[in-house]
Amino acid sequence: MAATSPFDCVLLDLDDTLYPGDTGIGAALRRNIDEFLQAKLGVSADEAAATRAELFRAHGSSLAGLIALGYDVHPDEYHSYVHGRLPYDRIARDPQLARLLQSIPQRKVLFTNSDRAHMERALERLGVDEAAFDAVVCFETMNPHLFGDDGGDRRPAVVLKPAVDAIVAGLRAAGSNPRRTLFLDDSERNIAAGKALGLRTALVGKRARSKEADYAVESIGALRRAIPEIWGEAAERSSDKLPVPAVSVVRSTTSDLDSIIIQPTSIHA
Incomplete structure (x- = not known):
């Protein structure tokens, strides 16, 4: 030292x-979260985006918010969808x-x-x-x-x-x-x-x-x-x-x- x-x-x-921060990973992550919320909550794309923003504001993350609100979401299910589909090739x-x-x-x-x-x-x-x-x-x-x-x-x-x-x-x-x-x-x-x-x-x-x-x-x-x-x-x-x-x-x-x-x-x- x-x-x-x-x-x-x-x-x-x-x-x-x-x-x-300009790799596009963040934008892709937000899209994946919106798609996950659409499927999990049965809402429109616009509603999913608004829900994501509110969950982040109130709970720190969409996953934290879903679990806090009582939805049956396992972390592995969530992460495999929102992270597993990211364009990692954009990270050099x-x-x-x-x-x-x-x-x-x-x-x-x-x-x-x-x-x-x-x-x-x-x-x-x-x-x-x-x-x-x-x-x-x-x-x-x-x-x-x-x-x-x-x-x-x-x-x-x-x-x-x-x-x-x-x-x-x-x-x-x-x-x-x-x-x-x-x-x-x-x-x-x-x-x-x-x-x-x-x-x-x-x-x-x-x-x-x-x-x-x-x-x-x-x-x-x-x-x-x-x-x-x-x-x-x-x-x-x-x-x-x-x-x-x-x-x-x-x-x-x-x-x-x-x-x-x-x-x-x-x-x-």
């Missing part, structure tokens, strides 16, 4: 973070990304809401080995309760970023002080949630920082130029980018932020 770096771990989102191999990840001296955790099958296909297209990461937090990691058979009537909740429980799962995989953990994500909602738990944050795919982001990174390829502190470089020239987070903004379901700082574990769902 770089001795002068302010970071002990880097949490990295996958979609629209490790590959560009990126040797530079593989070299960049290898160069990061800190512990690296891949932190995605996506299911493992999607994650594996995306990494394969990028030419990045899963072993490039010290741990993986994905849909299955955060939601093991959705894959068991407890025979009960309790309606399970889906855990995804930006929920506190999801961010805590990322922190547990990081095994480091939140204030020394850098979180990269393309979603302003996820960045805000990470900031509320004390993480240092970098908004990816944007030229300007959001209110809760310590950094803006136009693309993952620009990471070393945007945040040289990761490698212990030029920290004195960039210290104004790293304000010390106020303890008063921390909102956690735990009684003490330090209670979620544990030793790193290898999480591979």
Whole structure:
């Protein structure tokens, strides 16, 4: 690890973070979700699109919303339809990304809401080995309760970023002080949630920082130029980018932020 770096771990989102947001994957995903909702709910295309937007607003994802509302939807059924039909050939191999990840001296955790099958296909297209990461937090990691058979009537909740429980799962995989953990994500909602738990944050795919982001990174390829502190470089020239987070903004379901700082574990769902 770089001795002068302010970071002990880097949490990295996958979609629209490790590959560009203009691949068309996101638009294809939305179309697939709309088709799934049309079939599952028996609604028109316009109604499906409106429902998708409302489920995302209220529950964080369409799957989370469907389960919360009591629909009989298994995560594997949902993911095989909305992810299994994506145009993965639009994700280009990126040797530079593989070299960049290898160069990061800190512990690296891949932190995605996506299911493992999607994650594996995306990494394969990028030419990045899963072993490039010290741990993986994905849909299955955060939601093991959705894959068991407890025979009960309790309606399970889906855990995804930006929920506190999801961010805590990322922190547990990081095994480091939140204030020394850098979180990269393309979603302003996820960045805000990470900031509320004390993480240092970098908004990816944007030229300007959001209110809760310590950094803006136009693309993952620009990471070393945007945040040289990761490698212990030029920290004195960039210290104004790293304000010390106020303890008063921390909102956690735990009684003490330090209670979620544990030793790193290898999480591979």
